[in-house]
Amino acid sequence: MGISRSFVGLLIMVGSLAAAHAHAADAESIARGKYLYQAADCYSCHGGPRGSPNGAASSGSSLKLPSGGLGLETPFGMFRSPNITPDRQYGIGAWSEAEFKTALRDGIGRDGEYLFPVFPYTSFSKLTDRDIADMYAYIMTLPAVPLPNKPHEAKPPFGWRSLLIFWRALFFDNAPIQIEPARGSDWNRGNYLVHAVAHCEECHTPRNFLGALITGRSFSGNIGGPDKQNAPNITPDVRTGIGDWSISDMEQLLKTGMTPEADIIGSGMKAVVQGTSKLSDADRHAMAVYLKSIPAIHVDLPPPKLASQSK
Numbered sequence: 223m224g225i226s227r228s229f230v231g232l233l234i235m236v237g238s239l240a241a242a243h244a245h246a247a248d249a250e251s252i253a254r255g256k257y258l259y260q261a262a263d264c265y266s267c268h269g270g271p272r273g274s275p276n277g278a279a280s281s282g283s284s285l286k287l288p289s290g291g292l293g294l295e296t297p298f299g300m301f302r303s304p305n306i307t308p309d310r311q312y313g314i315g316a317w318s319e320a321e322f323k324t325a326l327r328d329g330i331g332r333d334g335e336y337l338f339p340v341f342p343y344t345s346f347s348k349l350t351d352r353d354i355a356d357m358y359a360y361i362m363t364l365p366a367v368p369l370p371n372k373p374h375e376a377k378p379p380f381g382w383r384s385l386l387i388f389w390r391a392l393f394f395d396n397a398p399i400q401i402e403p404a405r406g407s408d409w410n411r412g413n414y415l416v417h418a419v420a421h422c423e424e425c426h427t428p429r430n431f432l433g434a435l436i437t438g439r440s441f442s443g444n445i446g447g448p449d450k451q452n453a454p455n456i457t458p459d460v461r462t463g464i465g466d467w468s469i470s471d472m473e474q475l476l477k478t479g480m481t482p483e484a485d486i487i488g489s490g491m492k493a494v495v496q497g498t499s500k501l502s503d504a505d506r507h508a509m510a511v512y513l514k515s516i517p518a519i520h521v522d523l524p525p526p527k528l529a530s531q532s533k
């Protein structure tokens with residue numbers, strides 16, 4: 223009796239030591255995951271509408287829980303973000319890490335269905351395995367919100383998932399980002415953060431009539447983009463882009479949302495800055511270094527009216 227009791231005690235002790243160990247390893251992964259989740263703006267599309275129960279912020283964070291339901295207006299109709307809190311019935315609580323990775327890397331959902339590229343998996347497909355695993359670890363620590371998804375209101379035929387097979391064949395490339403050693407570590411880190419994580423191109427690159435990014439016009443602006451946002455040319459073109467911005471001007475924008483003209487950024491960029499403001503100075507510097515190096519593209523359109531300039 224005495225022996226078996228101490229044996230059970232030992233088992234419990236070993237068990238809790240193992241748990242403590244796993245927990246220590248996880249804590250680092252969860253912290254990294256939170257950092258990336260913020261920089262990738264997952265909450266801005268997946269956060270519920272303000273004022274509704276799912277719009278409540280999670281404790282200890284100013285970010286809304288990603289319980290979905292937000293309407294995303296596109297030329298192809300209105301799409302609604304799904305619940306990605308760990309609720310097992312309505313969210314992704316029952317998803318394995320592998321299934322989560324398939325959604326981000328391949329744009330394929332849990333039932334094998336093609337996901338609509340309103341979900342910018344076209345950028346997230348470039349995330350490393352480790353970064354995806356850490357984001358998964360973080361999301362699984364969020365409170366579960368038991369709210370069902372709302373259906374998309376896409377215009378036919380754009381709501382037909384099966385047709386995405388053609389779109390994917392034409393436009394989807396999930397090749398990883400190549401390291402260019404000659405460019406140095408800041409540039410390479412910036413390239414990764416700008417493309418895979420913060421997906422700046424998804425708003426700042428113009429799209430063709432099928433909604434795919436026009437490669438070759440990268441970062442040259444998208445007027446009247448999703449949610450009727452006017453994302454300006456952010457290439458270093460001096461007249462129609464931001465060629466007169468220094469590296470520290472860009473760092474300042476990503477940290478505080480303030481432009482060199484002392485305007486506060488508005489529209490969809492506000493949520494982006496909410497994420498980039500939480501990055502390290504080193505990571506903001508890396509992004510600014512990379513953005514300074516992209517090819518300048520001259521745009522023949524009059525510059526859009528920006529929310530930040532409407533005062």
Ligand code: HEC
Pocket residue numbers: 259262263264265266267268294301302303304305306314322325326331332336337338339340341342346357
């Ligand atoms: C621009 C808006 C937007 C952003 C940013 C965004 N998502 Fe989504 N996400 C969507 C939409 C819309 C869907 C639904 C796609 C569909 O129905 O095919 C979706 C689908 C998903 C799914 C599949 C869920 C399901 O039930 O099938 C996962 C997982 C997901 N997103 C995770 C993320 C993560 C993690 C991030 C940040 C790294 C993120 N999303 C950023 C809009 C977004």
Ligand code: HEC
Pocket residue numbers: 416420421422423424425426451452453454455456463464475481486487488489490491494498513527528529530531
């Ligand atoms: C959700 C869409 C979206 C994403 C993603 C996005 N932007 Fe923006 N960005 C905008 C919009 C819209 C504006 C115009 C803001 C305004 O009207 O005040 C803007 C403005 C800017 C400006 C100001 C340019 C000027 O001429 O004043 C810069 C610089 C910028 N974005 C850089 C970035 C970078 C870097 C990223 C990636 C970290 C990024 N943006 C991601 C939508 C986006």
